Every structure is written in structure tokens, then in C-alpha cells.
Amino acid sequence: MSLGVWLTFLMASFLVSVSPGAGAINTMNSGINNGVRSAFPTILGLQLGYGIQILAVAIGIGTVLASSTTTFSFIKWMGVAYLIWLGVQKWRSPGSLENSNSEENTKNKQFWQSAFVNLTNPKATVFLVALFPQFLSNSSTSSYMPQLLLMGGTLLAVDIIVMFCYAALASQLKRFVNSTSRMKLMNRAFGSFFIIAAIMLAAYKKT
Structure with missing residues (x-):
């Protein structure tokens, strides 16, 4: 993969990550x-889910998932149900400023919750299946695996x-969430x- 092609892929990776x-x-x-x-832990969990998606596409499983309507629908609706469940949990959160869970349990919850969010997003699979071939060299002297590893590493x-930037941006709002009522309002906003x-x-359909 030439430097010019990689820089183009780098820009595409940034646009994908920065999109809400x-x-x-x-x-x-x-x-x-x-x-x-x-x-x-949240960011690491997201990368685990994303990394599994990338690996699946790299070894060809992603193509099968993307082409199978039944499998795609099953994963999609699992993701829809999980996101709704997360939203309802945030809405029902009491808005306490104290963290009642142990630090270790909270970290584990953040990690696995985030991993599942990315794992149950079939849009990512479809996107990767469509994206990777656009940047793979067709030269017979080029090996696909090093290119896939480079692209996967770049995406992650x-x-x-980008996720650290999102976390930093959100953390600046914490100074304004200095009461139980404001925390409850913020939880409901994120739940929404x-x-x-x-x-x-749910509205996403394969083209």
C-alpha cells in the first residue's frame, strides 16, 4: 500500500470514527x-468489538454476514434491543452523584457493555466489507494480509x-452537573x- 493510498484511508477512518x-x-x-x-475501559471495550468486526471481515466471515439477510437481521435487532435497554436503564437511573458500585465492577461493566455495543452493530460489518476492497492493491506481488493488518490497525x-476526544469533551460538562436533578436530566438525555x-x-437497510 502506497503512502498516498494509506493517507486517503486514514482520512476515511477519521471521518468514520468522528461521525456520531x-x-x-x-x-x-x-x-x-x-x-x-x-x-x-469503555474505549477499550469498543475497540474489542470493533477489532472482532475487522478480523471477521479480514478472514471472510464479514462477507457472509453482510450477504445473509437472516443473519444480518438477527444481529441488527439484537443491537436495537440492547441500545433500547441501555437507554431505558439511563432513563431509570436515580441521578445520584455517588457511585455505589465498586470501581472494579464498574470498569468491567463499562468494558463489556461497550464491546457488545460494537459487536451488535452490523452496519460496521457492511461498511468494512465495502471499504476494504477499495484500498486493497490488486498487484500480484502484494499480500492482502499485511494490507488488512495495516488498515485494521489504522482504524483502531x-x-x-477520536473516542478519547469525545470523552474529554463530555468530561467538560461534568462541572455543570453538580446536583442530583441535573445528573438525572443528563442521564435522561443520554438515555434518549x-x-x-x-x-x-432499526431503520438501516442493506443496499
């Missing part, structure tokens, strides 16, 4: 509730940076965002 979605909402929710450093690195993301995912 369930992952960004989840990261901002962690940022405002726990701060930038404490959002690290860019997404980590999760539900909106679920509606958008």
Missing part, C-alpha cells in the same frame, strides 16, 4: 459520569484517539440518545 453513533454516545456517557481516565488507532441510535439502527 452508538459508540460515541457510550464514550461521552462514560466521560461525563466518570471522567476521561475512567472512560478508558484512529478510533481510540441511546434510543435514537437504536431507531436509526
